Amino acid sequence: xxxxxxxxxxxxxxxxxxxxxxxxxxxxxxxxxxxxxxxxxxxxxxxxxxxxxxxxxxxxxxxxxxxxxxxxxxxxxxxxxxxxxxxxxxxxxxxxxxxxxxxxxxxxxxxxxxxxxxxxxxxxxxxxxxxxxxxxxxxxxxxxxxxxxxxxxxxxxxxxxxxxxxxxxxxxxxxxxxxxxxxxxxxxxxxxxxxxxxxxxxxxxxxxxxxxxxxxxxxxxxxxxxxxxxxxxxxxxxxxxxxxxxxxxxxxxxxxxxxxxxxxxxxxxxxxxxxxxxxxxxxxxxxxxxxxxxxxxxxxxxxxxxxxxxxxxxxxxxxxxxxxxxxxxxxxxxxxxxxxxxxxxxxxxxxxxxxxxxxxxxxxxxxxxxxxxxxxxxxxxxxxxxxxxxxxxxxxxxxxxxxxxxxxxxxxxxxxxxxxxxxxxxxxxxxxx
Amino acid sequence: xxxxxxxxxxxxxxxxxxxxxxxxxxxxxxxxxxxxxxxxxxxxxxxxxxxxxxxxxxxxxxxxxxxxxxxxxxxxxxxxxxxxxxxxxxxxxxxxxxxxxxxxxxxxxxxxxxxxxxxxxxxxxxxxxxxxxxxxxxxxxxxxxx
Numbered sequence: 001x002x003x004x005x006x007x008x009x010x011x012x013x014x015x016x017x018x019x020x021x022x023x024x025x026x027x028x029x030x031x032x033x034x035x036x037x038x039x040x041x042x043x044x045x046x047x048x049x050x051x052x053x054x055x056x057x058x059x060x061x062x063x064x065x066x067x068x069x070x071x072x073x074x075x076x077x078x079x080x081x082x083x084x085x086x087x088x089x090x091x092x093x094x095x096x097x098x099x100x101x102x103x104x105x106x107x108x109x110x111x112x113x114x115x116x117x118x119x120x121x122x123x124x125x126x127x128x129x130x131x132x133x134x135x136x137x138x139x140x141x142x143x144x145x146x147x148x149x150x151x152x153x154x155x156x157x158x159x160x161x162x163x164x165x166x167x168x169x170x171x172x173x174x175x176x177x178x179x180x181x182x183x184x185x186x187x188x189x190x191x192x193x194x195x196x197x198x199x200x201x202x203x204x205x206x207x208x209x210x211x212x213x214x215x216x217x218x219x220x221x222x223x224x225x226x227x228x229x230x231x232x233x234x235x236x237x238x239x240x241x242x243x244x245x246x247x248x249x250x251x252x253x254x255x256x257x258x259x260x261x262x263x264x265x266x267x268x269x270x271x272x273x274x275x276x277x278x279x280x281x282x283x284x285x286x287x288x289x290x291x292x293x294x295x296x297x298x299x300x301x302x303x304x305x306x307x308x309x310x311x312x313x314x315x316x317x318x319x320x321x322x323x324x325x326x327x328x329x330x331x332x333x334x335x336x337x338x339x340x341x342x343x344x345x346x347x348x349x350x351x352x353x354x355x356x357x358x359x360x361x362x363x364x365x366x367x368x369x370x371x372x373x374x375x376x377x378x379x380x381x382x383x384x385x386x387x388x389x390x391x392x393x394x395x396x397x398x399x400x401x402x403x404x405x406x407x408x409x410x411x412x413x414x415x416x417x418x419x420x421x422x423x424x425x426x427x428x429x430x431x432x433x
Numbered sequence: 434x435x436x437x438x439x440x441x442x443x444x445x446x447x448x449x450x451x452x453x454x455x456x457x458x459x460x461x462x463x464x465x466x467x468x469x470x471x472x473x474x475x476x477x478x479x480x481x482x483x484x485x486x487x488x489x490x491x492x493x494x495x496x497x498x499x500x501x502x503x504x505x506x507x508x509x510x511x512x513x514x515x516x517x518x519x520x521x522x523x524x525x526x527x528x529x530x531x532x533x534x535x536x537x538x539x540x541x542x543x544x545x546x547x548x549x550x551x552x553x554x555x556x557x558x559x560x561x562x563x564x565x566x567x568x569x570x571x572x573x574x575x576x577x578x579x
Binding site for chain 2 (some may be wrong): 376377378381382383384385388389392410411412413414415416
């Protein structure tokens with residue numbers, strides 16, 4: 001399959017040199033422009049001049065998801081808003097969304113990253129590409145859209161949801177490629193099987209990401225849809241989709257190292273771990289202008305593969321993240337933090353609800369189910385069902401608007417949610433992925 | 434007459450109702466009337482008992498939520514049209530009924546109804562000015578016995 005950009009096969013020695021130059025540039029401009037970064041550098045007694053290349057990366061302070069909330073909405077931008085062409089947002093650790101911004105160059109770089117990935121798996125201008133990721137605050141839809149346009153494919157911007165329309169469109173428009181979350185791909189595959197229309201499809205390739213999925217899910221999607229299924233990785237704090245993706249050999253996801261530097265750290269000691277270790281993935285964006293980050297802790301646990309790939313690319317590969325170093329859950333592609341739920345519960349009826357809850361996540365017919373047990377309290381309880389039902393509805397609706405995700409609320413007896421060492425167990429994730 | 438009712442939150446789990454009944458029994462609490470309102474998810478058990486506050490504390494000690502509220506006890510004639518006549522007097526005065534259930538009566542020829550209404554005081558006034566009213570001993574009979 002073709003390699004779009006010769007930088008993808010640049011010898012690692014040269015790549016490292018390029019990263020060093022770009023890192024020095026980024027540290028200097030962020031020190032001058034981003035207050036949060038400057039404060040942390042000053043606290044460590046570091047000056048931009050102390051950073052001479054990637055070998056000094058480990059000296060730099062970390063950045064956290066919490067920073068995006070503390071500096072909401074624009075406090076971490078390194079360009080004035082006049083240079084920001086677009087913003088995207090995703091859920092933060094509590095009610096507030098986190099906001100990221102892109103300059104013209106950032107959008108161009110993003111589209112190129114996605115374009116490299118699409119070409120790397122054999123998508124060309126002759127493909128008809130159905131973008132079934134959501135368009136909006138979520139980076140999925142717009143990200144894939146721009147990359148597919150860049151390579152000249154015919155883009156169907158259908159966005160997420162409405163399965164019947166997705167299938168009809170796929171058939172009528174003769175879509176050859178599709179992108180969406182893996183669980184939605186499974187659902188689509190099943191509906192297509194049920195409708196018995198597989199032979200009317202023109203699909204040959206799929207790009208899936210934004211939530212965890214397994215090799216067995218991949219095999220199933222591939223068999224049911226008669227396609228090759230590829231894994232992508234991205235997060236809006238770094239870029240969106242296109243940070244990393246598989247090539248035709250499906251042996252880990254190439255990280256575009258001319259734009260990003262990755263490290264694996266021990267989430268406890270914060271030490272950088274040697275090559276091949278499994279630990280927390282940390283990103284530094286060395287070309288991004290609008291919303292750059294240095295040593296951003298993703299909380300994703302994975303390992304990196306530095307050996308040259310059969311495809312000829314020299315950029316390292318990250319393995320599929322095996323878990324999280326925090327309590328974030330990914331439910332139907334949406335990031336959910338227990339703290340978000342807690343905040344909603346605390347704010348209902350001024351303490352009417354004790355923040356004792358249990359999140360139950362499962363996967364039924366390849367779709368995530370999301371249930372929440374909330375303990376009944378004396379203040380919440382009433383002798384008539386209508387009052388209780390209203391409170392229940394209030395909880396569901398507030399959660400839906402805070403999380404962007406529907407949740408089934410169940411009221412249970414007080415103190416019935418198991419507590420271990422005085423602290424309630426908050427999450428029961430029964431999914432076998 | 435206004436009487437105190439205890440409502441209890443019943444989780445939708447096997448054996449919950451039995452647990453409540455046994456707790457009341459072991460605390461020597463007598464039940465004069467009860468009704469169970471249910472949804473897919475949970476139920477609300479409403480009862481007139483010999484000692485609603487003792488019942489509430491006993492249940493709470495086992496992690497079961499109860500609430501004591503005022504409801505109206507109405508005595509009606511145990512004959513065709515008796516219920517309709519009582520209801521008419523209440524609803525004619527613009528009072529709506531949220532829920533109701535029957536209670537055991539120890540007075541021959543009389544039936545007892547427990548009502549939750551939109552305006553309790555007004556309903557009480559209407560009832561007490563009529564033969565519909567219930568003598569306190571009729572409901573709290575067991576309390577008096579001890």
